[in-house]
Amino acid sequence: MSTLLDTAPVDNRVAFAEELIELASHDDRIVAVCNDSVGSSNLVAFRERFPDRLVNVGIAEQNMVGVGAGLAAVGLIPFVCAAGPFLTGRALEQIKADVAYSQQNVILCGMSPGMAYGELGPTHHSVEDFSWLRALPGLDIVVPADAAQTRIALRQAVAEPRPTYIRIGRHKVPPVSPETNVLERGRFALAREGSDATIIAAGTEVSKALEAAEILAGRGVSVRVLNAVYIAPLDQQAIAAAARDTRAIVTAEEANVAGGLGAAVAAVVAELPKSQRVPMRILGLRDFAPTGSTDFLLDHFGLNAAGLVRAVEEVLNGD
Template sequence: MSAIDLPVRPGAAETFDCRVAFAETLAELARADKRIVAVCNDSVGSSNLNAFRDEFPDRLINVGIAEQNMVGVAAGLANAGFIPFVCCAGPFLTGRALEQIKADVAYNNYGVVLCGQSPGMSYGELGPTHHSIEDFAWMRALSDITILNPADPQQTRDAVRWAAGADRPIYMRVGRFKVPAVTPAGTAFEPGRAVVLREGGDVALIATGVLVSRALEAAERLSAQGISARVINMHTIAPLDEAAILAAARETRGIVTAEEAVVSGGLGSAVAELVVQRHPAPMRILGVPHFAPTGSASFLLDHFGLNADGLVRAAIELVG
């Protein structure tokens, strides 16, 4: 496995590559349900599907480097009664096969689970061609597709289990960038129902994926400065948890959103579209403003202020 290894500070929380939890859960589900198949584009290794292939050789459909065909084939497999999990690096899945996702999966309303592997800027130095930062915006523009972005291994497992039984179009990020566990034990996973990880009344930090643990760190630091920050893990980008967002708009003095995605059309846009119409509130939208320069995933997150420092700064600008 070639996950990016982050330097771990002594005493820092253990971090995880969510692709491991994804692959383990998929294999566990496949043992119990023979309708589950994996579809990929020469991405057996990068999607951690080697064990799946060895255990279920007939149920690993590797179409080669052909993403349009991959998504069309997956829709056909759904028509044939299977539950396809399409495993493909995020940029090539949502970019190359966008029309297939629109027509073959979403408009057809077939139960296909599109798993954008190594999303965001986790391919760091490989550059913008290999970054998947437009996926939220592109998927949000489609009707009838659920967009999930699990924040840690537990949510990844829960999301995969839910997706297998959902029988509907789903897009899910499967993170490569190592993250700490942020989901409290016993937290139920409900798509479209955000998890409030920390209560607070001054500012709301609405984060997704990699940014969730960083928002928790920011809240801790804001607390030391006398600012009470609510932290919301928005693991579902669509459908949006409107109640949690409107409560944040009503009960705090401002909202900061944070995502490893372009600032146009993603989580921040979704939150803004809601609050501007239903309960206007001051906002800051943290994300990626432009094609990234060269650098590791970790470097790029810091470069764009997608870290605790950036979140603290934005919160203080809003309510400090």
């Protein structure tokens, strides 16, 4: 575990771009669609290799998602790529009606999600995506925590195409999973076993959770870490098991807490039999972010190892 975390952190968009080209070279149904984001979505090499399968609609996100749905309607597999906030915010009704409700197999790629655009401010942060998209039935929400999971998520999207939103991280993260790992649809990935408390973390927060677990182990506290690589469908079994096997659950997400991962977990815990319910702490954003780099903001909101250690100790001792 610690050897993985010691590896140099990387930008998941690199793995995304390489894997998409690899997949497209074997499958001519794959098309990339973007909104003037050829560069920021890392699609330059894709465009050079497959100029006829790169559709840049310009700065027009509603049209971009609608075009994606139309491409899917005639049997193609569109990867619709745009910075998370503009994809999910501006085109939310297209995601609802044209993709989720119409069950078109569009792969929505929310690039540079969370607070990856740190100093550019809340207009450019994608921290509402979980809340908005969780309310849409029939749409998978996938949050790869590292480069290897990003590659696997893309391969699965092509192997079994279905309406899907994938967060493609820009903020560099260390590997948290072996390259050979498989993702099971609707299941969290076990990142570390533990018996006192469980941290359920998504994306950038998985490596922070593993760091926190290591610190807590040194203090005699055993922490299970679940990588919430699927937020929808939600792994209700793993949540119930965490409540049964450990004494508390802490969630961590680079997202607003209103309706996000923590809220989803809490809704499951709240409906467990009384004897199985456990206290929780939900870490995430409760306000628009102030000015600062991504690292500064993660620290500011306590979305770091220290914040997670504090939350676990509080919830184990306080409740």
